[in-house]
Amino acid sequence: MAFLQILEFPDPRLRKIAAPVEVFDDKLEALVDDMLETMYEANGIGLAATQVNIHKRLLVIDLSEEKDNPQVFINPSFEVTEDELSEYDEGCLSVPGFYETVSRPKGIKVVAQDRQGEKFELEAEGILSTCIQHEIDHLDGKLYVDYLSALKRNRIRSKLEKEHKKSA
Numbered sequence: 267m268a269f270l271q272i273l274e275f276p277d278p279r280l281r282k283i284a285a286p287v288e289v290f291d292d293k294l295e296a297l298v299d300d301m302l303e304t305m306y307e308a309n310g311i312g313l314a315a316t317q318v319n320i321h322k323r324l325l326v327i328d329l330s331e332e333k334d335n336p337q338v339f340i341n342p343s344f345e346v347t348e349d350e351l352s353e354y355d356e357g358c359l360s361v362p363g364f365y366e367t368v369s370r371p372k373g374i375k376v377v378a379q380d381r382q383g384e385k386f387e388l389e390a391e392g393i394l395s396t397c398i399q400h401e402i403d404h405l406d407g408k409l410y411v412d413y414l415s416a417l418k419r420n421r422i423r424s425k426l427e428k429e430h431k432k433s434a
């Protein structure tokens with residue numbers, strides 16, 4: 267297993283659109299394990315492959331207190347089942363140190379494949395719905411800062427750029 271490096275905003279690689287996973291083999295299993303390890307190490311509740319510079323459609327989530335309930339979504343898509351919006355203070359491992367309120371559809375139905383390529387469906391509300399939408403956005407090259415005002419987004423960008431210069 268290995269920790270993977272997490273790209274940070276405004277890295278242009280976070281804007282790439284991920285391609286569908288077509289082969290379900292040992293290499294994919296190893297990637298899923300590395301992504302889970304990376305997410306746990308970074309204290310995140312979710313991680314999309316895009317964030318570790320792998321432009322394939324997969325993401326991992328673990329919302330459990332004990333970090334013992336990994337959920338893996340490969341080639342995920344969703345439809346909105348409750349279009350009432352719900353607000354959540356979102357953070358992102360690719361936008362470290364910032365939290366902002368984002369509104370997203372409250373309820374969704376997700377279709378995805380598991381590690382073996384087996385299709386499954388899931389209805390989600392609350393934090394799980396928010397998190398899945400946040401992660402699928404990553405696969406489409408989107409970040410939660412895109413939902414903020416340009417003023418807020420630019421402030422976050424310049425602060426992070428300063429940080430990156432310091433540590434470069």
Ligand code: GNR
Nearest residue numbers: 310311312313356357358359400
């Ligand atoms: O760790 C994370 N916390 C979080 C909080 C509110 C809404 C979404 C998230 S996802 C984030 C991890 C991450 O960056 N996933 O892409």
Ligand code: NI
Nearest residue numbers: 357358359360
């Ligand atoms: Ni994120």
